[in-house]
Amino acid sequence: MIKRNPTTNTSALQIPRKDLGKKPYKYLKSQKLEEPARQKRKKRARGLLARFSRRRQRKIVFSDEKLFDIEQAFNPQNDRIWSDDALETVDRVVEQAQKPSRVMVWAPICATRKTPLVFVDAGVMINRYVYMGMLQGQFFPWAEEHFGDEEWCFLQDSAPGHKANETREMLAEECPEFISQDAWPPNSPDLNPLDYSIWSILEQKVCAKPHKTVESLKQALIKAWDEISVETLAKIVDDFPKRLKACVEAEGGHFE
Template identity: 40%
Template structure:
């Protein structure tokens, strides 16, 4: 008796015993039975009480044969990065045959490739050592008192996702060109934004003058003194907290590290934070992209318009999303250690 007949027999026997279809599915789903299979067999059995296959019409397969499916499987195993049109040409079948074979015979689906940070062997070792240090230092719930900070440049252009942005119409000509195209310019107006977030709350959004990120004196005068220093009383209400920043040149300068030692209760030094690690900063992996979508859903006519949109978007940004990103930070440190400092899936 074939596997297909065995499955039908199991379903019909349970049905004869008085079990309802939903009960049969719950009993068999751990064995790989699909809900549609259970309901389909019962419906078919009620019309014709036979377990045998129905008589099929048409001739034998000529394109989606076993040998073709095997050749397709071997190609996918050697290199999963494939194009269906090229596979169809290589195997001398139609693109629709390839599509059906991938879905029905091989049970695979197309997945979007992502991008990740390029890491050297030295950087990977550095990430492991520093992630372990951060896990040890911020064990338990002490990470909840960290102020995570970062800077990002926003432009007046619309945030455009080439793969997912779609427009719907019967004909392309029905849609105005302004809606069909996303404008791009060689001379962009832009602004640098500084943000700080913690589980306690969101710091105010600040627009940073150009050059601050690479010049320690500007960083001290424009960010640390006027923005970071008051946060201890405004956001943390004079409780103990820890300041975090990435490994940008201005951040690692001796004068900056000395200022932090003298002016904040605790901080993660440039020797403690993993370099080349945007996947470990909640702002990078969980906040910036969403904020950009909110603020730059359409292009702006001026930098001032962009600034007003960013301020409104940050004001509307839900604190629950901020806290969710920060709560995922310890598990990301552990995932980085498990991946031996390489790229990882959170």
């Protein structure tokens, strides 16, 4: 393995590529997986593959929450400004506040539709009572209207309010089927479509420039959310079994 040294000149960097036939790969930051977690990921991913074969992934409603802040999001490794003339430093700086204003959003999606975005008020902790209220007030009516008598399955992450006994009892009563915390692979944002795709789509559209207010951020999120098509949802959800298979083949380890 050849590591890049910032002091190495450009021509030297071409040697591994041209003369040795090597390709450059960037380091990836990810959560550390201990062996017990790897084994659980592999076992549970295999179980979900069997459970949701024959395109049954299209009956799953995936849910998740994410914090967005009003500042500009950027990747210092990949994002570049192309210009004919040299830019002043001030034109290249993306200022970041220590504690920017932010908003929490929660949303479920499936291959055929998405719920409206649910905004959580600033300072509100999503405990079991708040979460159960979101399910009763926003999600269950949406699911009844969308699915009717069709079978569907609900997936949530393992946040404390989600896995509380009262929450699980409600889900067992209201959902035709749901994926319990004992069936979902641990440490697996790489397996939830919202984490591996949807949130990135929103961030790229909404946070390319900073927002002056939280209300501006909310309106931009709603607009970007509404622009996500059913075709996009279906494609992203159909990647779910492929990613389960990749997880199994990676022995429960990282696969991207």
